[in-house]
Every structure is written in structure tokens, then in C-alpha cells.
Amino acid sequence: MINLIINGREISAPKGTTILEVAKENGIEIPTLCYAKDLSPFGGCRLCVVEVKGQKNLQASCATLVKEGMEVNTKSEKVIKARKDILDLLLSNHPTDCLTCDKVGECELQDYAYEYGVKEGSYKGEKKNYAIDSLNPVMERDQSKCILCGKCVRVCKEIQVTHAIDFSGRGFNTKIATAFDAPIDYKNCRLCGQCISVCPTGALINKQLKGARPWEVEKVQTTCPFCGTGCNFDLNVKDGKVVGVTPNPNSPVNGTSLCVKGRYHVDFINSPDRLTKPLIKKDGKFIESSWEEAMALVVENLKNAKESYGPDSIAGLSSARCTNEENFVFQKMMRVAIGTNNVDHCART
Numbered sequence: 001m002i003n004l005i006i007n008g009r010e011i012s013a014p015k016g017t018t019i020l021e022v023a024k025e026n027g028i029e030i031p032t033l034c035y036a037k038d039l040s041p042f043g044g045c046r047l048c049v050v051e052v053k054g055q056k057n058l059q060a061s062c063a064t065l066v067k068e069g070m071e072v073n074t075k076s077e078k079v080i081k082a083r084k085d086i087l088d089l090l091l092s093n094h095p096t097d098c099l100t101c102d103k104v105g106e107c108e109l110q111d112y113a114y115e116y117g118v119k120e121g122s123y124k125g126e127k128k129n130y131a132i133d134s135l136n137p138v139m140e141r142d143q144s145k146c147i148l149c150g151k152c153v154r155v156c157k158e159i160q161v162t163h164a165i166d167f168s169g170r171g172f173n174t175k176i177a178t179a180f181d182a183p184i185d186y187k188n189c190r191l192c193g194q195c196i197s198v199c200p201t202g203a204l205i206n207k208q209l210k211g212a213r214p215w216e217v218e219k220v221q222t223t224c225p226f227c228g229t230g231c232n233f234d235l236n237v238k239d240g241k242v243v244g245v246t247p248n249p250n251s252p253v254n255g256t257s258l259c260v261k262g263r264y265h266v267d268f269i270n271s272p273d274r275l276t277k278p279l280i281k282k283d284g285k286f287i288e289s290s291w292e293e294a295m296a297l298v299v300e301n302l303k304n305a306k307e308s309y310g311p312d313s314i315a316g317l318s319s320a321r322c323t324n325e326e327n328f329v330f331q332k333m334m335r336v337a338i339g340t341n342n343v344d345h346c347a348r349t
Helices: 019-025 077-092 108-115 151-159 194-198 260-264 291-309 324-338
Strands: 002-006 009-013 049-052 071-073 139-141 166-168 175-177 204-206 218-223 232-238 241-247 279-282 285-288 316-318 343-345
Touching: 002 019, 009 019, 049 077, 077 108, 151 166, 151 194, 194 204, 241 260, 279 291, 316 324, 324 343
Parallel strands: 002 071, 316 343
Antiparallel strands: 002 009, 049 071, 139 204, 166 175, 218 232, 232 241, 279 285
């Protein structure tokens, strides 16, 4: 363990941890735009700088390991001024459409600008002005709002292991790009949306959630139905209708990771072709019935088949689009309640 002092508090921390990690563990807030606990340290945004006694320059807390006897100040006058200057620089090269931006209310840059009282950028000059990349069906990319935090690059490289995007250019012309700066689509990207989850600004937007303001949306945590992995996420519900999905960082299986199906394929929920009531065939035609009537019919037919021809005359086929628990209950019903091992799973097809 390492003994250090942060803002006058004596703290013990494991060797090999960063100042930022130790601060967060002890309830000391340090702002950051490029840090994510599951990604490698980047130290690019510099918003997390702190003052370390004996050091000439401010240190990026996300990339500086704690040392024995270190004295850290996260709120000194020098630190606050540096953070305000960084936010000033970012806003000076950032669009000012915050009132109509789809990220409003969830934009970390906006939150920090409000916290530190930086209302607008004071540096005048050329601004980034990129065309919006919106050719693919699920993601909108506005490079003019990118602050080059590198989160999207690292999550694509380190979590997805796809390497679809990286830094391109130098200086003022630096941006995040695909190979040959092509638009993002299924030819060069899995469209998994991991980059959307980590983006702190409105540079990357889920198209399905456009127009759904955060305060208009109710989030309902549930389990993804597309396979048996058991991923959790939040259904975003507006006016009683599911409009999209956002990952839940507290999900025990997947954290903020979601596949392309889990993140985007909510269209079937409100599909006009979806069955919403059970159908029973009468006189050669399917008619709507109640659940009670449908279940009673199923039970009666299974019972008659078992009594007339034995339990092995019945077979059950389960679905991959159920949770593991639901599939377990189904096979238990077949083996115990009906008494047959004739049970299989559609994933084997």
C-alpha cells in the first residue's frame, strides 16, 4: 500500500494505481473527458490535471501513478485556472448549437463548462467544419463536435478489437477517421455502437434516439432477448413506446458492451406484423383468443397425446431468443412434467 495526501486527507492506496483512480475511490471528484475505467490511460484532454507538491508542471491524474508520501491538490487556484483554459480552448473550436444538440443534458463537455463557468470560447479564429457522416442506418457522426478524446479509438481497438477508426492528420487538422477517410458503414465497421457509448459529446449519436430528450425518456432495465448470454441494457421509453437502447454500466455480464442486435434491433417491438394475442385455428382459420383459452387448449392436447401415445410421442423445440433461465424451465417441463427427453433448441439449426 502507498500512503499519500490528497487535499489534506491522508489516504492509503494500492501500489500501481493512478491519482484519478485513488481520488474516485475516496469520493474526490476530478473532471475528465478522455478517461474510461475499462480503457488504457490516454492523458489527452488534460482536464484531470492536478498539482503535485515538488512537481514543476501540473500532472494528468489519469496517467500518473501514486507514490509514497505524494501530496496532491485537486482544487488549487493553478489547477482551476488550467481547467478553465482547457474548456475555453475546447469551446472555441466547438459548435454552439447546444440548445438543439441531441446530446444536450448528457454532454460531459456541457456539464463541465457549466460547472466551471465557461460560457463561450474566447479564442477567435478558424473552426472545424466537417460534413455530417450519416450514410449508415444506425449512427450519425459529426466530426465538428469531436474533442479528440480518443475514447472511440481505444474502445474500438481494445474492447472490440476491430481497429475501424484511428487518429488522422496533424495539429488543427487532426480528426478521427476510417481507412482512406471513408464514411462509416458495414463495409469498414461492425456498427456495434461501442463508440457511441463512450463519446462524451454529440460527435457520435444513435439515430434511433434522435429527438428523444433525456428528460422525456424513462429507462427500464431488462435482459436482451437475442441470445443466452444474458446482457442487460436499458430500454429507452418515450410516450409509452420503446425508441432505443442504451447500455447500463452496472450490468454484471456485459457492462457497457452490446452487440449490434442488442443495441439497435428494437424495431420488432412495435412492428405491425408482430403477434400480440394468441391465435387458435378454428374451421381452418386463425382467430384471436384469450391467453387462458390458448393455454387450456395446449395443456389439453399435450395431456391427451401423453395418455394416448406415451410421453415420447411429444417433442419440444425451444428458442435461442430466450434467456438461459427460460430455456432451463422449458427443458425441465419436458423432462419432468411430460417425462420425455425429446427436447432440443433452435440454435442447433
